[in-house]
Amino acid sequence: MNFIFGEIAGILIFFIGLCGLMINKSILKTIMSLTVMESGIILFFITINYTPDSVPPIGQAQEAAFADPVPAALMITAIVIGIGITAIGLTMFMHYKQKHGITHWTRDREQQGRGL
Amino acid sequence: MKETNRSINIIRVIFMVVSVFIVLFFFLNYSEKMSRPLMDYFTAGFLAETGAQNAVAAIYLDYRVFDTLLEALMLLVSVMEVINVSWAHKEAKQYSLEEELFNRKDNSEIVIRMVGAIYPFVLLIGLYTIFNGHISPGGGFQGGVILATALISRYLVYPNSDLDLEKLENFEKLLFLAIVAIPVLYIFMQVEPFYSLISRQFYMILMNSLIGLKVFSGLSIIFYRFVFYEGR
Numbered sequence: 001m002n003f004i005f006g007e008i009a010g011i012l013i014f015f016i017g018l019c020g021l022m023i024n025k026s027i028l029k030t031i032m033s034l035t036v037m038e039s040g041i042i043l044f045f046i047t048i049n050y051t052p053d054s055v056p057p058i059g060q061a062q063e064a065a066f067a068d069p070v071p072a073a074l075m076i077t078a079i080v081i082g083i084g085i086t087a088i089g090l091t092m093f094m095h096y097k098q099k100h101g102i103t104h105w106t107r108d109r110e111q112q113g114r115g116l
Numbered sequence: 117m118k119e120t121n122r123s124i125n126i127i128r129v130i131f132m133v134v135s136v137f138i139v140l141f142f143f144l145n146y147s148e149k150m151s152r153p154l155m156d157y158f159t160a161g162f163l164a165e166t167g168a169q170n171a172v173a174a175i176y177l178d179y180r181v182f183d184t185l186l187e188a189l190m191l192l193v194s195v196m197e198v199i200n201v202s203w204a205h206k207e208a209k210q211y212s213l214e215e216e217l218f219n220r221k222d223n224s225e226i227v228i229r230m231v232g233a234i235y236p237f238v239l240l241i242g243l244y245t246i247f248n249g250h251i252s253p254g255g256g257f258q259g260g261v262i263l264a265t266a267l268i269s270r271y272l273v274y275p276n277s278d279l280d281l282e283k284l285e286n287f288e289k290l291l292f293l294a295i296v297a298i299p300v301l302y303i304f305m306q307v308e309p310f311y312s313l314i315s316r317q318f319y320m321i322l323m324n325s326l327i328g329l330k331v332f333s334g335l336s337i338i339f340y341r342f343v344f345y346e347g348r
Binding site: 007019060070074077081083085091095 | 155
């Protein structure tokens with residue numbers, strides 16, 4: 001049995017992002033981990049109903065079966081919403097950094113500038 | 117302090133690996149092949165029902181139009197957040213824009229020439245993707261992103277902030293109003309002069325171009341705000 005296909009890769013990428021969300025202390029890396037989780041979800045969804053030898057769902061029905069258009073239509077909206085979430089997170093991070101001078105979750109103002 | 121952090125991180129990684137194996141075990145062993153009623157319904161007669169040859173466009177503009185409405189609202193809200201929550205907006209009085217930083221001209225000659233040659237073709241493929249979104253792969257979202265790429269490459273050539281972002285934001289709000297109003301009139305209330313293939317395709321092209329312009333203005337506002345206001 002072939003174990004490398006899109007759904008398993010999507011689950012693995014999602015958990016890599018979740019792991020980064022739990023381990024990293026930097027706010028910027030938290031936002032990056034959210035983006036990694038989101039790409040894992042997108043990969044899972046667009047490969048969820050894959051059948052071999054299917055054609056794109058454009059035009060009249062042909063001899064081959066159509067690919068599933070429903071996850072593609074859902075993921076179009078998910079990608080744009082992901083852009084919005086990343087922009088909101090980065091803007092709030094910049095505001096927080098300018099106001100309090102903090103770039104990590106676990107540091108106060110005196111502990112800044114220690115690298116990672 | 118350092119040791120406890122490391123041990124806690126090791127515990128977290130072990131927890132993650134265990135949960136990955138549990139999820140993959142259940143996914144591989146207990147997931148059942150279901151029938152696909154939504155896909156069968158959507159691909160059965162989308163050309164006759166909606167007038168679009170592209171099934172994805174038929175879904176996000178006709179069958180599941182609420183998705184598109186709320187997604188457009190989400191993009192508008194994020195653009196308004198980027199403009200209004202920004203530090204540069206809050207501290208506008210003590211935050212004077214430095215003119216010489218905004219009007220610099222130290223970019224490469226090769227990039228300027230190449231982007232100037234590519235620029236019309238980027239606009240052309242963006243408009244093609246928008247206007248043919250209902251009969252070929254593409255649509256409003258993808259075409260809007262390609263059009264925004266044209267404006268971003270304008271930044272590479274001419275990195276000055278002479279773009280009126282306020283006007284672009286008001287334009288996006290008007291576009292969102294049109295995006296909400298047209299499906300309400302057309303799909304929910306069935307107000308149309310003649311119900312034929314021509315009017316359905318006209319609706320598809322109109323909605324695709326509105327969504328494309330909205331995504332274009334939203335992404336351009338986000339890019340220019342981040343470049344000029346958040347970069348310090």
